[in-house]
Amino acid sequence: MIERKTTRQIHVGPVAIGGGAPIAVQSMTNTLTSEVEATVAQIRRLEQAGCEIIRVAVPDQAAAESITAIREQITIPLIADIHFDSRLAVAAMEHGAQGVRINPGNLGGPDKLARVVAAATMHRVPIRVGVNSGSIEKDLLKQFGYPTPERPDALIESALGNVRLLEEQGFFDIKISIKSSDTLTTIAGYRQLAQRTEYPLHLGVTEAGGLIAGTVKSSVALGILLSEGIGDTFRISLTRDPVEEIRVGYELLRSLRIRERGPELISCPTCGRTRIDLFTLAEQVEQRLQTMESNLKVAVMGCVVNGPGEAREADIGIAGGHGVGIVFKKGEIYKKVPEADLLPVFLEELERLEAERKTKA
Incomplete structure (x- = not known):
């Protein structure tokens, strides 16, 4: 059982961060924020995947002003990511940003920071003090x-110094991140920071890389820290579709038994007995599972001979053969179907099972 470090609690919109609240999974859009339609479409996909807080880049006034229209069409809290320009931070909050990510020390001095703090206080917006290795x-x-x-x-x-700048302005609705692209530096930094502050911590490995490298680096660093009770919210940073960040994030929490959202996928690594395109089949099933909420165990196996037995603990699963496939439940064959019909028949059974679970809940 992981014993989490006690931190102060803040709120990003309705989402509580710290103070024992569930560890929130967040992401960041990669669209132009001023392109409202594209940004909203991406956020809606992230919402379906389970994203709980979304951050958008605000590099100019058009992006800040677009926040109003974006917020009207989404359901999760929105954070504005600001670099250097205090005017954009104020404008973003005036247009509905529910959080801002800044580095207080690079906004241009105490007067400009004071304007940002005044806006955050008036709009009840928390501030994330974000420091990266490259911005010290x-x-x-x-x-x-x-x-x-x-x-x-x-x-x-650097982080604590920037926090003091906010505290000197009488502002304490703060969370902190200190990100490095190096896994071990990230771990060491957050360990020490957790001993020196009670503010909630946002975890992340910056510039982690693509799907494989980024997943491994982030999972190692964040997995170690979360297992030690450090961290109140996080983003898995990947050079990929941001939906992938959410998928990795929830699998990380599930592996540590911290949080479970939606079904767990069990799939075999394939071998010489596999006679179907298991990679594509597993990916299609996994994509569907990302939009589901029931805590099911779902298996995708490549062998009709051994598959059901190897995945006996799964609530429901499929296994492919040569021209034929089976749907099985708890290790027992439930239905045999032609290979071409395997995926649609399975998804239909999966939908039915989730509906039954929701009814019982």
């Missing part, structure tokens, strides 16, 4: 050196 102040780099696993001090001091 020069004096801290000179004092502590570039962050490494052995000495991540520059990251931590």
